[in-house]
Amino acid sequence: MNLSFILALFVIIPxxxxxxxxxxxxxxxxxxxxxxxxxxxxxxxxxSIFIIGWAIAGFHQxxxxxxxxxxxEHYEFIIDFFFDKITATYLFTGSFITLLIxxxxxxxxxxxxxxxxxxxxxxxxxxxxxxxxLAGNFETLFLGWExxxxxxxxxxxxxxxxxxxxxxxxxxxxxxxxxxxxILLAMWASHHLWHENITFIKLNNAHLVHDQLIGHxxxxxxxxMCILIAAAAKSAQLPFSSWLPRAMEGPTPSSAIFYGSLxxxxxxxxxxxxxxxxxxxIIARIxxxxxxxxxxxxxxxxxxxxxxxxxxxxxxxxxQIGIMFIEIALGLETIxxxxxxxxxxxxxxxxxxxxxxxxxxxxxxxxxxxxKNNSIEDGYPKKIQYSLYILSLKEFNLDNIINQLIFKPIxxxxxxxxxxxxxxxxxxxxxxxxxxIVLKQFESILSSNAIHTIPLIxxxxxxxxxxxxxxxxxxxxxxVILILxxxxxxxxxxxxxxxxxxxxxxIYLTGIIPSAILAIIVLNILKKKEPEYFNLNQYYGHVxxxxxxxxxxLIASLGLMGFPITPSFIGEDLIFSHIxxxxxxxxxxxxxxxxxxxxxxxxxxxxxxxxxxxxxxHSTALKSA
Numbered sequence: 001m002n003l004s005f006i007l008a009l010f011v012i013i014p015x016x017x018x019x020x021x022x023x024x025x026x027x028x029x030x031x032x033x034x035x036x037x038x039x040x041x042x043x044x045x046x047x048s049i050f051i052i053g054w055a056i057a058g059f060h061q062x063x064x065x066x067x068x069x070x071x072x073e074h075y076e077f078i079i080d081f082f083f084d085k086i087t088a089t090y091l092f093t094g095s096f097i098t099l100l101i102x103x104x105x106x107x108x109x110x111x112x113x114x115x116x117x118x119x120x121x122x123x124x125x126x127x128x129x130x131x132x133x134l135a136g137n138f139e140t141l142f143l144g145w146e147x148x149x150x151x152x153x154x155x156x157x158x159x160x161x162x163x164x165x166x167x168x169x170x171x172x173x174x175x176x177x178x179x180x181x182x183i184l185l186a187m188w189a190s191h192h193l194w195h196e197n198i199t200f201i202k203l204n205n206a207h208l209v210h211d212q213l214i215g216h217x218x219x220x221x222x223x224x225m226c227i228l229i230a231a232a233a234k235s236a237q238l239p240f241s242s243w244l245p246r247a248m249e250g251p252t253p254s255s256a257i258f259y260g261s262l263x264x265x266x267x268x269x270x271x272x273x274x275x276x277x278x279x280x281x282i283i284a285r286i287x288x289x290x291x292x293x294x295x296x297x298x299x300x301x302x303x304x305x306x307x308x309x310x311x312x313x314x315x316x317x318x319x320q321i322g323i324m325f326i327e328i329a330l331g332l333e334t335i336x337x338x339x340x341x342x343x344x345x346x347x348x349x350x351x352x353x354x355x356x357x358x359x360x361x362x363x364x365x366x367x368x369x370x371x372k373n374n375s376i377e378d379g380y381p382k383k384i385q386y387s388l389y390i391l392s393l394k395e396f397n398l399d400n401i402i403n404q405l406i407f408k409p410i411x412x413x414x415x416x417x418x419x420x421x422x423x424x425x426x427x428x429x430x431x432x433x434x435x436x437i438v439l440k441q442f443e444s445i446l447s448s449n450a451i452h453t454i455p456l457i458x459x460x461x462x463x464x465x466x467x468x469x470x471x472x473x474x475x476x477x478x479x480v481i482l483i484l485x486x487x488x489x490x491x492x493x494x495x496x497x498x499x500x501x502x503x504x505x506x507i508y509l510t511g512i513i514p515s516a517i518l519a520i521i522v523l524n525i526l527k528k529k530e531p532e533y534f535n536l537n538q539y540y541g542h543v544x545x546x547x548x549x550x551x552x553x554l555i556a557s558l559g560l561m562g563f564p565i566t567p568s569f570i571g572e573d574l575i576f577s578h579i580x581x582x583x584x585x586x587x588x589x590x591x592x593x594x595x596x597x598x599x600x601x602x603x604x605x606x607x608x609x610x611x612x613x614x615x616x617x618h619s620t621a622l623k624s625a
Contacts, residue, residue, distance in 0.1 A: 004064045006050055007081045010091065010134055013043045014127035021123055026116040033106040036119045040102050040126065044095040051088045059085060063136055063201040070507070070570050077570050079143075080136030082200050086272050089337045090133040090265075097261050097348050098126050104352055105253040118158060118251065125151035129262060133269070137199045138187045139573055141273075143564050145183060145234075148263055149176040150563065153602060155254040156247050157610055165249040166539055166610035173602050175243040177595045178406060179233020184576065184591040186226035192581035193219050203277045213280050219581075224278035227270060228288055235267025235321045236314075237295045239405075242398040244318055245311040252351060255310060260317060260347030265340050268321060271328045272336065285329045292325025301392040309354045317347050410596065414471025417464070420482075422475035429485045432461060436492035443496065451496050458493030459589040462486035466593045470600040473536045477523045479604050483560060483597045484516040490575065490590055497578045504574050511566020515559030519601075522553045526608065536604060539611020550609040557605050561598035 017039025024032050054060075062083040070077045102122070109115050128151055132144030150173075157169035190198050193216055203209060213220040231237070236244040247259045258264070271278075271288065278284040296319045303315035320343045327336040350357075380388070391397075420428060436458060443451065462485070469482040491505045526534060526542065526549055533540045543550040559566045572594065579587045 003062055006046075007062070007064055007083060007134060009046060010043070010130050011081075011127070013039060013046070014123065014130050017043075018120065018123040018127050021116070021120050024116065029110065029115050032116050032119050033102070036123055037099070037102045037106065039123070040095060040099045043126075043130075044099050047091050047095050051092055054083070054088065061201060061204070063199060065136075070574070076197060077139055077573055078137065078197060079140050080199055081134045081140070082136030083134065084204075086269065086333075086337065087133055089341060090269060091130065093341050093344050094126070094129050094133065094262055097257060097344060098122070098129075100348065100352075101253045101257045105251075108253055109251065112251075114158060118155075118254070121151055121154045121158070122254065122257065125155070125258070125263070132266060135273075136201065137197055138183070138190060139197060141270075142180075142183055142187065142573075143569070145180065145266075146563055146569075148266065149173060149180070150558065152176065152247070152258060152263060155250045155258060157606065158250045158254065160543060160610040161541060161612055162249075163539060163611055166606050168246040168249045169610075170599075170603055170606045172243045172247045174407070174599045175233055175240050175402070177599050179230045179240065181591050181595050182226040182229030182231075182233070184594065185587060186223050186230070187573070188576045188579060188587050188591070189219055189223045189226065189581075191577050193223065200273055203274060206276060206280075209277055209280055217281070220277070221281055221283060224281055224284040225287070227274050227278060228284070228291070231267035231270045231325075232291060233267070234270065235264055235325075236318050237267065237291055237322060237325065238298065239398055239401055241295060241299060241315075241318050242395055242402065245306075245314040248310040248314060252354065256348045256351035260313060260351045261344035264317060264321065265324075265344060268324045268328065268336065268340055271325065272333060275328060275331075275333065279331065289326050289329035292322040292329065294322075295319070295325070296322035298396055301388055302395050305389060305392045309357065310351065313347055313350050313354070317343065410467055411471045413464070414467040414469075417468040420468055420478070422478040422481075425478055425481050429481060432485065433488055433492070436489060440492060440495060454496050455493040455583070456586050456589075458489045459586050459593070462489035462493070463589040463593045465489075466596045466600065470596050470603070472600075476534065476536060476604050476608060477520060477527075479536075479600055480516055480519045480523065480560070483600060484512065486593050486597060487512045487560075490593060494575050494578055494586070494590070497580060504571070504578070507567050508571025508575055509568070510571070511559045511562070511568035515556045515566065519553060519556035519560060522549050522556060525549060526553075533614045534608075536607045538614075539607050541609070541611045541613035543609040544613045545615075546609075550605075553605055553609065557601040561601050562594060 017035060020035050020039070021032055024035065026032075054062075062081075064081045065078055067079040068076060069079065102119075105118065105122070109118055112118070125148065128144050128147030130144075132141060132148060135141035135144055153169050153173040156172055157165050159165045193212065194202075233240045244259055244264065248255045250258070278288075299315045299319040299322060303312050303319065306312040306315060320339070324336050324339050324343075327339060439446070439454060446454075465482040466486045469479040469486075472479045472482075487509065491508050495502075495505055526546065529546065530540070530542060533542070555565075559568070562568050562572050575590065576587070579590065
């Protein structure tokens with residue numbers, strides 16, 4: 001059995017288990033859980049045996065170029081798998097903890113409404129986890145990264161009939177997507193730094209990286225900071241720390257596997273995977289260490305004042321990950337990996353027993369009351385004590401900082417475009433698209449300055465339309481139309497760069513246009529069925545009565561946002577490769593449009609189909625539930 005086949009098995013087995021779980025009837029709980037447990041058990045056994053054999057053979061790095069999905073003279077999109085001690089640690093820890101969670105969930109989720117949906121989502125996450133852990137290049141990594149994001153959203157919103165899980169799922173997904181800007185820009189800059197889709201095994205070549213960075217230190221630091229932004233968002237480091245406690249709205253097993261042990265450590269994984277690159281830059285090392293230190297110092301007091309055990313564990317985990325960032329910045333890779341494993345198993349254990357611990361402590365306090373012991377803070381002056389307590393109680397206003405710096409400006413710009421409505425949208429959309437097509441036909445007679453400016457103008461207009469789609473509160477269909485228009489304008493604009501032909505535009509729009517058409521059809525049907533409850537002012541919970549429409553709109557939204565279920569995922573990377581290295585603003589507009597359009601679509605989906613049902617003859621939960 002060759003290495004290529006074995007590494008492929010690490011991805012094939014989770015996906016096969018996921019698809020097998022989809023075809024089982026929801027009523028057959030035992031069969032669903034058996035399939036899930038069996039698939040993960042096989043994965044764990046194969047992983048353990050392979051790691052033992054790999055260790056005996058001498059811990060050699062393994063890099064396998066699995067599949068070339070698309071290739072031209074100037075571009076190649078490959079699925080690349082890479083195995084080293086980082087991969088081995090993450091695969092073993094992930095398969096072992098997932099096995100424990102599946103076993104625990106078989107009984108914990110018994111008779112729960114959505115039992116099958118829970119196992120489907122956990123298995124989808126496990127497949128995404130393995131793809132990300134085995135990724136040998138940025139493209140493969142981003143594929144798994146996106147899958148982790150959507151599975152995270154689905155598990156947080158598992159109790160979709162409630163207000164807070166639905167709202168917090170959108171918030172967490174939004175932070176994830178903001179961090180994805182870093183990954184996208186790092187991919188784009190890496191294309192131009194290396195003039196290829198660089199693999200991680202090449203990044204491990206210290207001499208190659210050092211020689212390349214000597215003449216490109218600025219672009220190297222830019223890539224490093226983009227990687228840090230993505231890692232900080234994924235691992236809830238400053239200023240993104242506030243999302244992790246909000247993610248605890250899902251069932252306890254999903255909190256344990258996602259936000260206590262596995263998913264939250266992928267920021268650490270990203271830094272470990274690329275440390276031979278940013279490690280050559282002392283400024284990057286210092287910034288990463290300072291970020292980890294600041295996060296630890298802020299998360300620790302916040303954890304001390306939390307009123308629920310889940311949020312205490314969340315902030316304790318954030319503090320520990322901050323220490324891991326420091327360890328990685330100091331070059332202590334092995335210690336960081338051991339720290340990851342210890343923290344992952346500890347947080348899993350703490351979260352799984354948290355309901356029992358709360359009950360035990362309540363009884364213990366009642367029967368064995370003990371006065372509060374003095375803590376280190378009691379020696380501080382009272383003014384400092386009270387200030388620290390209030391700041392910690394308010395979580396240092398981290399939520400407000402993110403809203404003020406990112407989401408509020410986006411909403412304010414979008415609201416100024418109130419004159420664009422669903423009825424008159426075609427008056428703006430059709431002329432924009434037609435003008436781009438006409439300019440493309442007469443490209444040969446345009447000046448070089450015009451050709452250089454046109455992509456920037458069209459990407460800027462598309463970016464503004466996405467901001468309008470994000471802030472839209474009245475017309476769900478308008479958001480879809482504006483996002484579709486943005487994709488078309490981006491494709492037309494960037495097509496003015498060389499080596500970008502019509503076939504590249506078709507690859508990009510192949511998944512976008514059918515997804516947009518499906519989304520519009522679903523929204524039109526929902527409008528006819530629910531004419532009184534068809535805007536974005538609140539959560540309507542239409543999934544109660546229209547589950548098929550909810551599912552179809554989710555699939556359409558995934559296709560429209562470029563999720564890897566259509567060729568558009570390749571098309572996005574293809575477009576990025578054609579943005580010149582001096583077109584930073586163009587790259588920013590494209591990456592930001594891609595990210596914000598995904599948030600806008602998930603927001604539309606969540607507000608229409610999640611939350612307590614607007615029709616009060618259905619049982620509803622309180623907003624505080």
